[in-house]
Amino acid sequence: MNRLDYLLQLHQEQPNDPFIIYGIALEHKKTNSTEGLIYFEKLLNSFPDYLPTYYQAAEYFTENNKMDTALTIYDKGIELASSLNEMKTLAELKNAKQNLEIDLME
Numbered sequence: 001m002n003r004l005d006y007l008l009q010l011h012q013e014q015p016n017d018p019f020i021i022y023g024i025a026l027e028h029k030k031t032n033s034t035e036g037l038i039y040f041e042k043l044l045n046s047f048p049d050y051l052p053t054y055y056q057a058a059e060y061f062t063e064n065n066k067m068d069t070a071l072t073i074y075d076k077g078i079e080l081a082s083s084l085n086e087m088k089t090l091a092e093l094k095n096a097k098q099n100l101e102i103d104l105m106e
Helices: 003-013 018-030 035-046 052-063 067-083 087-105
Strands: none
Touching: 003 018, 018 035, 018 052, 035 052, 052 067, 052 087, 067 087
């Protein structure tokens, strides 16, 4: 059984665990699967306080040429990280957003 199959099995047993959904999204992201969209959207909509989602989801949307969506996700993640006083994550999100904005200007 591969990692994705294992995570999907766990998800059936624990459908409301954002960590498992996050793992599934990351596995799909690795293979550039459009299925990643389903799981990132589920995390963003059903578990908006799950901070790890924001960096990876914005990166996923950037890789799929949805820059406006990525920038919006970075903004929401920055707001959440700030409200949670998660300074390391806040810095990472701000830096990633700034890098994307620079890339878009080129």
